[in-house]
Amino acid sequence: MKKLIFTTLFSVFSILNLSAQKSDASISNLYQNYLNIKTALAADNSDDASKAANTFIKSASMVDYKVLSEGNLDVLRKDASIIAESRSIETQRGSFMALSKNMIALTQNFKLSNDTVFVQYCPMADASWLSAEKAVKNPFYGKSMLTCGSVKAEIK
Template sequence: MKRLLTIALIAVASVANAQNTSKQEVTPELVEQRESLKKEITADYLALKTNLVTSDSVVATISAKSLAGALNKFKFKKLTLDQMNLATTTRKEIIDLANEIAATKNINKQRKAFATLSEKFWTIAAKIKPMDLPLYQQVCPMTGEVWLSDSKEIENPYYPKNMLTCGEVKASL
């Protein structure tokens, strides 16, 4: 009986300890770290877009690897279970697409994967974007392909030689 009571007390104590450690106190340092990670993710995405605008497939592989790595570190907060499942699934799909881009130096394959990546990135952009940075969803009306930018100026990453300025702002955050 005494042993059973001891086991029960240990179990209760470990559950209480797990709850305390899983709910870290929100400190200014943690907020700053999270904001820094959001800036890194957004900067990596924007660098990848710029690499495609300049048709630099080699540097695009580096930016894509960096984006995948930063997204791997990001944890979503304050979401319902359904929202969390959707956001986590979308993040994994974006990481897979970034890794696909990183795995090839074929600019056309990179652009094709980037089109899907951009659509998915927009669905979670509000949760990932830094507080002080506007994001614009832009679209090429000729193709319907979207991308994100931190500027209203159009630089089409899909057809930079023929249609660099082809596009329009579709939405903003």
């Protein structure tokens, strides 16, 4: 499988001139749709991951450019588009790795949820992702290694 490498990731997010942990409903919606992709990948369901990625793309279109720049949104949509268009779970997981890095970067500038957001890490995939729950459900290996990983940070 070719590794999917995109803009080494949101250096774009570091350019944002927004106050840390700004709250925005459209960004929270984006996060909820991201979680649906994660859940589908953890369940080894490429069809559901594709559908969830399409919903994610639609929700990204609802974010005001004054809240998050068009360039940042384009990177998120690009990551999600690969998941939406692919039926290969391996390809989807590779793109989810990039999407997760970018979503984690969002946590530096936005409050994604009123509840705790967990940053989890899988050493086997050498990748992190966001979760709404403390229990690890690994989207990179699914059922074969569902609980592989640990919580690296809690964002309240």
